[in-house]
Amino acid sequence: METQSPSPLERASNRILYIVSMNHAVNDGSVYLLSSLFPVVISLFGLSVLQVGILVGLGYLVSVIFQPVVGRYSEGRDPKKVLALGIAIISAAIASFVLATDFLTLLGSALLLRVGSSFFHPVGVSAVSKEYRGARLGHAMGFQSAFGNLGILLVFVSSAPLYFLLGWKATFLAFALIGVVDVAVTLFIFGTSHWNGRHTGGNKGTDHPAKAHQGRLGIPFFFVATTFISGGSYSVILNFMNILLKEQNHLDVFRANVVVSAWIASAFFGAISAGRWSRALRPILLLSFVYFATAASIFAFTFLSASLLLVITSLLVNGFAISATYPLTYTELSRYLGLDATTRGRSFGTIFSAQTVGGSVLGLASGYLSDTFGLPFAFASLGVLALLASGLTLSWERATVPERKKD
Known part of the structure; x- marks a missing residue:
């Protein structure tokens, strides 16, 4: 049985998806x-x-401040250049x-890094949302989200061995070179893709806007x-889990990073499969379920920390669940926005700002709570x-039932 080859527009959309996915891996x-x-x-x-x-x-x-600015700046501009x-700033x-040499110089470099990372999410994810509609959108969002997890996984697997082998300076210079290569590939090898003005063809779906619940930030409070x-939880687990494993389970940095890498690998598969799950269950109900699974697994690895096997098992469940919240949320926001793409950049910029506010607030809070009450x-x-x-x-799902019946 012959399979139908993709149309030129579909091939161009897929090419953009691959560029965005590569940038997501390097960025994250x-x-x-x-x-x-x-x-x-x-x-x-x-x-x-x-x-x-x-x-x-x-x-x-820093990302909170810059992401909305980048989202507005990027509208109408060539996304690959943005x-x-x-990545060049990164x-x-x-x-x-x-x-x-000390905390302050580390902080300066970390803040500059966050300026550069503010570009990807409002630009890259918005570009994907313009290229796909309907059933294809969920798969595309899951695909590019998974590559973000893949990039983090590769870093957690390789950074400690590189540090012990090459030292501090060579390790960071090696990763800086990867960014330079990414910039060259994006601009020159994939430089012929046309990113703007193509929103018709095989990927078009039947999304309808649901504007009744719009809030002061341009999108409903639910998304914010x-x-x-989700952004705060992901940040705290990724930034503090290897410290918790060192304190509670007495793992060295390499073994702790192996465990965290397993969590990231599970997150990769959770993100890339989210589009397939949504064919069996409505994405919004699936989103509620994965948030519940995220909560249950956090309680498990926190209160069952005496057993490393149980910690690892619950972390695998957690990674699979928490990563699925991202593509499912992006899909729901795209459904909410409908076919009108005029505010996509700023809308996605708003939810990515909410994610980074969560990372900022919960990151600071976790540092304080850990020093005061302990990491658990x-x-x-x-x-x-x-x-x-x-x-x-669940509340959002019930409030938007009339709009869903029109889809």
């Missing part, structure tokens, strides 16, 4: 390079967990870590609140927030 991997070495950083620079929380929290705060600019920031929680207390607080997100999602 670069952002969490320092996090993958936090146990080393604490020892090498004499930092406290609270100072780690400040590095995390202020870094996200993406390349962001590469410069990573290279600047070789000059770090849940992405705040900080992680348990995340479980409560994830339960809240599950309830908010």
